[in-house]
Amino acid sequence: MTFRAVKTLKAVDLIAAEDTRNTQKLLNHFEIKTKQISFHEHNTAERIPELVELLKQGTQIAQVSDAGMPSISDPGHELVVACIEANIAVVPLPGANAGLTALIASGLSPQPFYFYGFLDRKPKDQRAEIAALSDREETLIFYEAPHRLGKTLANLAGELGPERQAVLCRELTKKFEEFLRGTLAELADWAKENRVRGEFVLLVSGADPDQKREEALSQTLAESIPEQVDRLIATGMKPNAAIKEAANQRGEKKQTVYRIYHQLDEEESH
Template identity: 45%
Template sequence: MSGKLYIVGTPIGNLDDMSIRGLKILKEVDLIAAEDTRHSIKLLNHFEISKKMIAYHQHNEQKSSENLIELLKQEKNIALISDAGMPLISDPGSVLVKNCVENGIPIEVVPGPNAGLCGLVLSGLDTRAFLFLGFLGKENKAIKEGLKRIEAADVTTILYESPHRLPKTLEALEKFGLGHRQMSISREITKRYEETLYGTIAQHNQYYKEHPPRGEYVLCIEGKTKEEAQTISDLEIAGLSMADHLEHYLKEGLAEKDAMKQVAKDRGISKRDVYNTVKR
């Protein structure tokens, strides 16, 4: 016999979104593993829950998981919560769940709010399928890999972003050639100043150059557009002259400026090189 791990979703802003079942579990378990105990104590105090907590975050995840597994083996029931939303979704918890699976320890999920899904249903974009990337990351390599996945996706992409990094992310998206894609940006979801803005990536980039970001953000980016889907393969490019390559996109209905931009992107050269070649 062992205890059970409960993965409990918590509000992302509005405390009224805490589920009745979630409160029941938090009151009944022996221990709560919280991403930040200083943050979670506010939630517990609000609902008058007095329960022992331990810190479980990205910096101690491996060691803390080992300790929690031992307690679960001693038939202790444990609730795992993050600062907001569903644990494991861009938050710690995967190591603990993996260890529970390997040790045959039962796991139960108590659903709760999720910022990404809330942003998606507010986006006005296709919701039938989506790509969730969470935070793009801070390193240039991770950012570039994320941009490539967004470019290639034919479904809506969901990103998280902090206010101090939002301008850099928007700039990177536009410079990567995605400025024409539609995007929604939601902030402070379920909170007093909740807001969702709509437009192209280029329009959002310009807006946030003039308006300092405030709050936590969810970005939803439309999938590959019809024009992007009309790109041609590397094999086809190899057999085309620059002029024929450009003509391909002109016949597809792209304006000359956009056609040149796409040819340059296909070939990994500058738009000026395309212009100089076809206009000689």
């Protein structure tokens, strides 16, 4: 908590809290007497018009979420949008954010990074989400609950590759804060063998561009020239453009690829 946040919570007329019981512990610690109202993902639709109307009447409201920053995998975004549409000033109070806190101690490249938050809970949809992220070169940041961690790590290893480097950050800023570093396969094994407790930030290193080029070249060389050109044409390329691209990828002359693709002997290609 910053001094500014404590001062603000004391000064406002009302606190919109994700969980009033949790927030009450915070208020008691700092001897804050401000009244609370619940504001969470299950009552957003009904609560926002009420809060906006109070703000229009001059009520000063602070919004608090549990163990995180409002709007970042926590309630708040819809209220911000509603306030902006109603020309009500939105004042952000900087505070701790689990994703960035984990990133700076992870040892992985701190920038650029790609914050994703929680992946889909359904296995098939989760794998599709991960597959869509597989070529991103930024450090990837996810949040995950302890009871889903093992399956998520297994899916990440399956889609991104078992040797991709990753870091598990558990219970950040709390008594049992812990960082576990290794490959996705190693961390998936750890989750299988241990009792998983606490909330996790999961960071995964970005795709290696050199490795991606090597894999693409390996795939290209495994194809015949006609197979490669047909594959490029299937993506929407014109035949001549596909032949030129195939030649570039293979380091061959365009005439050579053209001749092989069209099954011409050397005299016919001149």
